[in-house]
Amino acid sequence: MMLRAENLFKTFGAFQVTKGVSLEVPAGLRHAIIGPNGAGKTTLFNILAGELMPDEGRILIDGQDVTSFAPDRRARRGLSRSFQKNNLFLSGTVRDNLMVADIVARGYGAHFWTRLSDNRRAHEKTSAVAEQVGLTELLDHSVSELSYGAQRQLEVGLALMPDPKVLLLDEPTSGMSPEETGRMLQLIDDLPRALAVLLIEHDMDLVFSHADRITVLNYGEILMEGTPQEVRGSDIVQETYLGGKAQ
């Protein structure tokens, strides 16, 4: 199992945001988390990534218990994430962004005397990921001048740079045009099969057509978990989340 979360609990004051959430994502699986606003989806991601410490429960990456690890240490264990709000290096170009991610991912940040511009391997990796997320033509553009959609693509590109084992994508298509959304979906479909992907998504059509498994969260609790068919057919999900509108 690439990612395993066991019985996670988290409380802010009197407010229980995560109540006994467990998850298992094996390599190659596309696992989606859905739920209404405030269901605790992003909180769960923050717990998995190490930005928040759970009050109870365990998190394992590729069999190793990482519950006590800080975010950077989890990242070095193979967990990578994209953010719901673009979280980029705004002063540089697309290339600068991907290059710095390469330096961190491959751990040569202490090299203070080699010229970064001479690093052929880093340039190749950067070009490859830029190609993957569709930013090849924008490589030397300043990130602050990119369209929102292109920034979103870079957000995912940064998360892909480390060649992670587990990839957490927080609403990768939010705010994108239908065209950009289509490209992002193609990208997610084309990700290496060895990768375990956990994604938060609002677009139901997208979730039902692209996820292998779905977890439905409501008020911090798992309402149900199953295949897209099972979730689509469930009365309880229809009632609480889809509002009974879906056929």
Add this chain to the structure above:
Amino acid sequence: MRNLINFRSLLAALTLGALLISWLNAGYFGMEILAEIAILALLAMSLDLLAGYTGLVSLGHAALFGCGAYAFAVFTAFWGWPPSLSMAAATLLTGLIALIVGSVVTRVQGIFFIMITLAIGEMGYELVFKTRALGGDDGLAGIPRLDLSVIGVDLNDPGVFALFLILLVVVCYLLLKRLLGSPYGAILIGLHDNAGRMRALGLPVQRYQTSIFAFSGAIAGFAGTLSAQHTMFISPQLLHWTTSGEVLVMGILGGLGTLIGPVIGAALITLLRHELSDLTDYWGLWLGLFLILVVMGGKNGVVGWLETGWNLIARRSGDRKSSDRSANDAAG
């Protein structure tokens, strides 16, 4: 972008040219001012690494500067070590102290970082101020200069000493420029931009921040050993937070995160202070007005203004070239 980097190299060359021309024309007093500029330029560049590139604004940098000066004074005047060894030892010692301080202060961010560096700096100031063995508020005198007579250089000559310091500024600038073009340099800029994302990507953020704090501190300590040799007398004022503030102002005036900006800022403020104080008792007022004018434009100091101007000119000449080309196309 490439255009701007080249422009900064051009600015650096022009700054060096201006310093050398001043040196050729300077009298005794002028040499003293040039030496002062060079030392402050080294200190301001070291602070730029921290505040401008990494985004860690320290108000305790002068304490490290003073640490280098006092360590050098103790090693030479008290213990009789040769100045060359004392310079190396004082730089190393300051770097070590900065490493320890850095590992503490990098636990907090933003305004808290400014406050804790200020507090630790003031502790250093108080310690020196109250320690009789270090001369207390009287300071220390009788500090020798580096002896380069083996290669026929007499650093006791003010002109030779000033040129030696300018040379050190050039060497330091080139070394730091190389450092900033390395993967390590890219990490520093990334930390300034978005330390949270760096952590999410897997960077042990605090370890890197501590390392640059230590390195920057070592350069400040090195500048301190030169300051002690320049005046041959040192006082606790070197460590005071107002000295840190002044160096920070030099960086802001010249342009933080540009490396050459702090050098220009050090030169401008030192010059203005000397020139204006000859003209008027209200020199501080005029200096303040000048600062406000430079900073109000929302540009990154003097370097930011010059870059804006350079881009305007480059765009105009670019337009002309492309219109020439279209004229040629039309003719062809």
